[in-house]
Amino acid sequence: MKxxxxxxxxxFDRREFLRVTGAGVAGLxxxxxxxxxxxxxxxxxxxxxxxxxxxxxxxxxxGSPEETQVWxxxxxxxxxxxxxxxxxxxxxxxxTYWDKLQTQVASNTQADIIGMQAQRMPGFAARGALAPLxxxxxxxxxxxxxxxFPVIQDALSFEGQPHALAYDLGPPLLYYNRDLFKAARIPxxxxxxPMSWEExxxxxxxxxxxxxxxxxxxxxxxxxxxxxxxxxxxGDYMNEDASASTLDAPEAMExxxxxxxxxxxxxxxxxxxxxxxxxxxxxxxxxxVAMHPNGPWQIVNLRANAKFNFDVAPIPxxxxxxxxxxxxxxxxxxxxxxxxxxxxxxxxxxxGEEALKSLTAAGRGYPARQSxxxxxxxxxxxxxxxxxxxxLNSEIARTETRPFRSTATWQETDVMLTQDxxxxxxxxxxxxxxxxxNVKPKFDALLTRxxxxxxxx
Amino acid sequence: MFLLPSVVGFFIFTAFPVVAAIGxxxxxxxxxxxxxxxxxxxxxxLVKDDVFRAAFxxxxxxxxxxxxxxxxxxxxxxxxVNHALRGVVIFRTIYxxxxxxxxxxxxxxxxxxxxxxxxxxxxILGWVxxxxxxxxxxxxxxxxxxxxxxxxxxxGYNMVIFLAGLQAIPQHLYDAAxxxxxxxxxxxxxxxxxxxxxxxxxxxxISFIGSFQVFDQALVMTNGGPGTSTTTLVLYxxxxxxxxxxxxxxxxxxLVLFVVVAAVTALQFMLQRRxxxxxxxxx
Numbered sequence: 260m261k262x263x264x265x266x267x268x269x270x271f272d273r274r275e276f277l278r279v280t281g282a283g284v285a286g287l288x289x290x291x292x293x294x295x296x297x298x299x300x301x302x303x304x305x306x307x308x309x310x311x312x313x314x315x316x317x318x319x320x321x322g323s324p325e326e327t328q329v330w331x332x333x334x335x336x337x338x339x340x341x342x343x344x345x346x347x348x349x350x351x352x353x354x355t356y357w358d359k360l361q362t363q364v365a366s367n368t369q370a371d372i373i374g375m376q377a378q379r380m381p382g383f384a385a386r387g388a389l390a391p392l393x394x395x396x397x398x399x400x401x402x403x404x405x406x407x408f409p410v411i412q413d414a415l416s417f418e419g420q421p422h423a424l425a426y427d428l429g430p431p432l433l434y435y436n437r438d439l440f441k442a443a444r445i446p447x448x449x450x451x452x453p454m455s456w457e458e459x460x461x462x463x464x465x466x467x468x469x470x471x472x473x474x475x476x477x478x479x480x481x482x483x484x485x486x487x488x489x490x491x492x493x494g495d496y497m498n499e500d501a502s503a504s505t506l507d508a509p510e511a512m513e514x515x516x517x518x519x520x521x522x523x524x525x526x527x528x529x530x531x532x533x534x535x536x537x538x539x540x541x542x543x544x545x546x547x548v549a550m551h552p553n554g555p556w557q558i559v560n561l562r563a564n565a566k567f568n569f570d571v572a573p574i575p576x577x578x579x580x581x582x583x584x585x586x587x588x589x590x591x592x593x594x595x596x597x598x599x600x601x602x603x604x605x606x607x608x609x610x611g612e613e614a615l616k617s618l619t620a621a622g623r624g625y626p627a628r629q630s631x632x633x634x635x636x637x638x639x640x641x642x643x644x645x646x647x648x649x650x651l652n653s654e655i656a657r658t659e660t661r662p663f664r665s666t667a668t669w670q671e672t673d674v675m676l677t678q679d680x681x682x683x684x685x686x687x688x689x690x691x692x693x694x695x696x697n698v699k700p701k702f703d704a705l706l707t708r709x710x711x712x713x714x715x716x
Numbered sequence: 717m718f719l720l721p722s723v724v725g726f727f728i729f730t731a732f733p734v735v736a737a738i739g740x741x742x743x744x745x746x747x748x749x750x751x752x753x754x755x756x757x758x759x760x761x762l763v764k765d766d767v768f769r770a771a772f773x774x775x776x777x778x779x780x781x782x783x784x785x786x787x788x789x790x791x792x793x794x795x796x797v798n799h800a801l802r803g804v805v806i807f808r809t810i811y812x813x814x815x816x817x818x819x820x821x822x823x824x825x826x827x828x829x830x831x832x833x834x835x836x837x838x839x840i841l842g843w844v845x846x847x848x849x850x851x852x853x854x855x856x857x858x859x860x861x862x863x864x865x866x867x868x869x870x871x872g873y874n875m876v877i878f879l880a881g882l883q884a885i886p887q888h889l890y891d892a893a894x895x896x897x898x899x900x901x902x903x904x905x906x907x908x909x910x911x912x913x914x915x916x917x918x919x920x921x922i923s924f925i926g927s928f929q930v931f932d933q934a935l936v937m938t939n940g941g942p943g944t945s946t947t948t949l950v951l952y953x954x955x956x957x958x959x960x961x962x963x964x965x966x967x968x969x970x971l972v973l974f975v976v977v978a979a980v981t982a983l984q985f986m987l988q989r990r991x992x993x994x995x996x997x998x999x
Contacts, residue, residue: 533941
């Protein structure tokens with residue numbers, strides 16, 4: 260059960276491919292089961308949803324039958340708390356989920372409860388597909404909204420309004436392979452103080468042995484993973500009000516150049532696959548890469564699949580600090596639903612404290628509620644699991660976590676950056692300057708289009 | 717009457733979407749917002765769009781390289797297995813296997829074959845002293861990698877069609893030529909090729925149309941990258957429609973693709989009079 264809520268998966272990887280068939284069959288089976296469940300009329304109800312029996316559809320992505328079962332259990336929990344609400348779970352794979360959701364919204368056949376990812380939320384919120392939730396949050400103090408990490412509240416808010424309640428979140432962390440450090444007799448990175456870029460580069464250099472195909476570093480090639488290098492160097496990819504791209508500012512270009520140089524100098528493992536968004540992670544999993552940035556949602560995957568000891572540290576600090584984003588996933592209410600109150604009650608159960616504790620115990624990633632964090636920290640490795648909370652709340656010196664900044668045209672922007680910027684960062688061709696010169700007007704045009712969509716929506 | 721179900725199906729699932737797609741090409745259609753007529757704006761944007769240009773050139777490159785290779789290899793394989801030898805059926809089956817395998821599955825396997833350090837391709841090249849490239853992340857080699865894989869996958873189908881064509885050539889023509897002292901090469905040039913020309917026309921038309929629609933390989937093996945070096949027209953239609961939500965723009969690209977395919981096919985039929993033998997076939 261690999262968490263895919265972060266930047267992890269745009270296209271599907273090998274493992275997911277193998278799981279697709281199974282998940283589809285299981286999904287169908289569960290739908291049948293839920294459909295037969297029927298409902299036993301109004302019961303305890305309460306909480307503002309009324310007592311009329313209602314059936315809600317819940318669309319969510321899932322990569323395996325086990326994952327689907329975890330969500331199904333939560334659907335059953337909704338029924339236990341609100342006997343008048345029956346939740347029918349509809350799952351599909353992460354990759355197809357977004358195409359399907361878009362088509363459903365266009366044809367007005369979307370589910371009442373919609374699985375949503377922070378990066379993509381503005382695209383749907385700006386087009387009016389997701390209902391704003393502030394009023395319902397105010398009406399239902401039992402939701403205990405302030406328990407959610409503030410940074411994920413922000414990441415799932417659009418124009419100041421929450422549009423989804425989160426179940427998980429994460430900042431990039433620097434994972435490292437303890438065994439490789441031990442073999443090279445190099446002290447492991449500090450988990451309480453981020454190292455500087457210079458220290459990081461030197462460390463990566465010492466851990467690289469290109470002859471035996473061992474590298475100091477590898478990262479996934481998506482733009483999400485380039486952002487921390489830009490931010491940590493004091494730059495950004497768009498200005499304050501998201502009206503123009505700032506990738507051409509020297510801070511942003513230097514940040515990207517620093518990363519690019521790691522690849523040019525073969526301190527980082529070469530990218531061999533631009534179709535696999537988790538290519539860097541797979542390199543790290545192979546045990547031949549010393550350091551790799553990824554979200555806490557990968558810890559479960561690493562526990563299961565890494566044949567080495569690993570731990571986590573804050574990402575390296577550039578001239579402006581160790582600055583990364585937080586993103587995560589949650590559930591929103593369709594603005595087309597006839598049962599907005601019931602749907603809100605359902606998501607308040609699905610993202611409630613009990614639910615997030617059981618999700619965390621089941622390995623679904625890092626909980627979006629601070630009250631569920633102790634469950635996450637119970638298991639080892641990593642020995643320094645506790646730093647995730649400190650990083651998220653920007654409690655470590657020189658470390659800062661900001662909500663992921665995205666727009667109504669983010670998905671398109673990401674495709675454009677993959678085409679026009681990514682090759683120059685990882686292959687050095689063309690130069691960063693040339694790529695940015697090409698990217699800047701396109702980025703600006705997409706931001707203008709996003710503003711246009713927001714004003715129409 | 718009995719045709720009714722299929723006629724209705726044709727109109728609902730084929731004719732209507734085709735007509736609708738042509739119409740949508742003249743709209744600004746954000747899938748989640750609704751549409752607005754904008755005349756030729758989409759086409760004016762296409763002309764200025766460097767990704768579209770790249771996709772167009774890439775598709776031409778792919779087609780012009782893969783069609784001849786696939787046709788020649790298909791013909792070669794057909795000649796090889798056109799013998800009444802024992803076990804030849806097995807070879808026919810083996811050559812056809814790639815064609816009947818799902819492209820996505822094949823493409824996933826070829827991703828491993830193309831891995832630079834441990835992949836099969838570079839290992840084999842290493843045996844003959846060639847230091848193979850980083851196939852799928854090289855702007856130069858990513859497209860040839862897709863072409864090689866696609867040719868490998870498609871030539872078996874061409875082989876089957878050619879085989880049927882070969883077996884329809886009357887034996888007496890070869891017998892007569894032998895009596896006249898024609899060499900094997902001359903028999904091939906003067907009997908096999910002309911007699912096979914209607915088959916060749918069919919194979920060419922089908923291959924061209926198939927190549928212009930190349931999509932799965934690019935999506936799975938390179939996702940159109942690095943950069944836009946393997947972004948094909950159909951992949952770009954998908955990106956425009958489902959990742960950028962610009963359905964009208966996607967329809968405009970589809971319309972351009974349709975016009976190109978129609979033009980190339982028409983051209984092939986016009987040129988066929990020059991080289992396709994129709995003698996006995998037409999009676």
